[in-house]
Amino acid sequence: MSETNRGRLADHTTLRLGGPTDSLVEATDRDRIVAAVTGADAVGEPVLLVAGGSNLVVSDEGFRGVTVLLRSRGVTVTDDADHVEVTVAAGENWDALVARSCAEGWSGLEFLSGIPGSAGATPIQNVGAYGQEISSVFRHTDVLDRHSGEIRRFTGPECHFGYRDSVFKHARDRYVVLEVTYRLAKSPLSQPIRYPETAAALDVAVGETVPLAVARQTVLTLRRGKGMVLDPSDPDTYSAGSFFINPVVDTARFDAVAAAATTTPPHWRVDGGVKLSAAWLIGQAGFRRGYGHDGVAISGKHLLALTNRGEGSSKALLSLAREIRDRVEERFGVRLRPEPTMVGIDW
Structure with missing residues (x-):
């Protein structure tokens, strides 16, 4: 240390x-x-x-x-006839783990390819993308409980996973994730494809499966096209990924949004209501890719990412984010919430 x-x-x-x-x-x-x-x-x-x-x-x-x-490192694998349990130190690079899982024939992480960050963050956010979430493969996590000073183990039900949510997200000052264990299927094929964009890119139907390597490369291509794969030569990747969470609204609010937009918004039926596309709401509120000021801008590739163009500041970034939030709320009555963790910032 x-x-x-x-x-x-x-x-x-x-x-x-x-x-x-x-x-x-x-x-x-x-x-x-x-x-x-x-x-x-x-x-x-x-x-x-x-x-x-x-x-x-x-x-x-x-x-x-x-x-x-x-900066902890280490991956331990145990297996049975049909599955492997992979225990990963919190500091391990996430995408390196996904790459290894696809190469080894471990199915369950392939659609989470290209997400930057570490393994320890995955249960905090219940990280998800392209129809796949950590909660579906999560076994348990060991954490430091700062209140008691003890190491505790949380199983899936104890984590209270939700959409981009968990018990840890609401107790960041209490729990420190030390390692995470995932249970993955032994299979050369992906899990069933749930996301229409992924299915369209693969030219298959929702619900079908494809080889793990194909699933991974397709997701990487999709993310790269949105500036969501870290690339030092591309200023669109100087971001925190998707800045806003796709909001979940009740049926009455969904109908009000559709009426205001005079069209049916992209949506998904989920527990608790209807999930809307934050990117669609931002676009319908009049924002365009590349819009910005004071050294920060919406990504040139994706409306959900806010980027530092090299000379920005956190103050400028938050000003842009609040401008977007306020205009979406004024137009549709939906208040967008940020996905990243804010440090020293009042949202």
């Missing part, structure tokens, strides 16, 4: 935004993560956990406290 003072958080986020922190601690294994966090807690120092930095918006003022960089 190494420590440096006054690190710049912009160097550790995919947005390349964020002010200084009082100290940076690099924790390279599970025990060092626990020691760094409990040590800071013992003296009353605030703690910020950073792994891939792909889901963080940090204020220009930065973070007053200890920033712990999660």
Whole structure:
């Protein structure tokens, strides 16, 4: 475990935004993560956990406290006749794990290809894309409970997974994910395709399966076309991914949105109501790709991503985000919520 003072958080986020922190601690294994966090807690120092930095918006003022960089590594595999259980350290690169699962013939993560960040973040957000969610393959996670100082194991039901949601998302100051175990099917084929865009790109019907490598490459191509695969040469990837969560509304609000737009919006029936496309709402509110100011802009490839064009600030990014939020709410009565974690920022 190494420590440096006054690190710049912009160097550790995919947005390349964020002010200084009082100290940076690099924790390279599970025990060092626990020691760094409990040590800071013992003296009353605030703690910020950073792994891939792909889901963080940090204020220009930065973070007053200890920033712990999660750099733990390790993948352990156990198997039975039909499945493997893969236990992954929190700091492991997520897409590297997905690539390995496809190469090894482990089915269940293939449509989550290309998502930046670490394995430890996946149960917090119940990470999902193209019809696949972590909750469908999640076995359990070991976490540090900062209230008791103990290591606890959470199974799926105890995580209370929802759409981009879990018990950990609402208790970020309490739980530190240390490792995650996934249960994956032994199969050369993908899970059934649930997302129409993916099915169309593959030229198959929803519900069909395809070879894992084909599923992965198709998703990578789709994400790359939206600027959602990290590429240092492409400023559209200096983002936190999808900035807004697709909102879930009741039937009355859905009907009101359709009436205001004079067309039926793209939608999905889900538990709790109707899920709308945040990107569609943003477009219908009059925003276009590339729109921006003060060094930040909507991605040139996708309306859901807000990007730092190289000379932006967190203040400018939040100004743009609030402009989008307010205009969508004025037009449709739907208030968009941000997907990234906000540090030192009031939404």
